[in-house]
Amino acid sequence: MSRFTATTLRCALHHFETAWLFTRSDFKTIIFPVMIFATVVSPCHNPLGLSCALCWLWFHLFQFNASNQSYSSHEDVLNKPWRPVPSGRISVKDSRALRWGLMVFCLGISSLFSLNVVITSGVYSVFVAMHDDFHLSRHPIFKNLCTAGGYVTYEVGCLLILSRESSLDGTSVNALSCSVLVILLTIHAQDFADVNGDRKSGRRTLPIIAPEGSRIYMLCALPLFSFALASFWSLGPLSSVLFVSMGSWVGIRYFLFRSEICDQSSYRLYNIWLIGVHLLPSNVRFCALAW
Secondary structure (H helix, E strand, C coil): CCHHHHHHHHHHHHHHHHHHHHHHHHHHHHHHHHHHHHHHHCCCCCHHHHHHHHHHHHHHHHHHHHHHHHHCHHHHHHHCCCCCCCCCCCCHHHHHHHHHHHHHHHHHHHCCCCHHHHHHHHHHHHHHHHHHCCCHHHCHHHHHHHHHHHHHHHHHHHHHHHHCCCCCCHHHHHHHHHHHHHHHHHHHHHHHHHHHHHHHHCCCCHHHHCHHHHHHHHHHHHHHHHHHHHHHCCCCHHHHHHHHHHHHHHHHHHHHCCCHHHHHHHHHHHHHHHHHHHHCCHHHHCCCCCC
């Protein structure tokens, strides 16, 4: 192998690792739940469509992280020092330039599918700008609104690619409505473990402005959402008990166990519960949870 080839390969691997580090922590929070949701809710399934939806989703997530992490490097030094910007793999300026390049690239790959996918990608870019460039992430309510908006555009884009249709059917719309409501009203679950970094950056999240109230809210909201969703999707008795018990346990953990390590564990369990939320429409598509 020539020196030029070896240097090129080493450089390419370095860039691939940087891209991976930008998105590493979001596989459990974005990639897995959204792909499970799209697979369950879509009326059509094929390996090529799944692969295309996964690529579309990952590049849009990469766009958001390149933007968001260029603004949060000072808090990531405390919370996630392995990320590319705080670890010195890429500068803030280059990360923001990468973000704009990825925005154009994402619009380009969206044009390979349909006009509605392009519109979804454009709307997503607006949410990214509102979250980061207009600093709405510093406000507890607007942060949740931007997060829910971004999340639902992930799901809409993947559904449109998988279904190969220009519009969504009734089950898809109902599933998206449930998803955006759950995300909007519970996504601050991610903020409990990041209180120290958020406080340092001046960000006002619900666990900072209402430390006790936000935990009482999680204690009450997760069991109630679980019961309401089990009823809405007509789950069977055993499925309902298991799903409501999972939501209740996560809510209890957030209320009782309050150290940073415990909050990290609770957030992992919250994401498992969220995957469960995205599996519920399978009862309508396949009667999979009628037991």
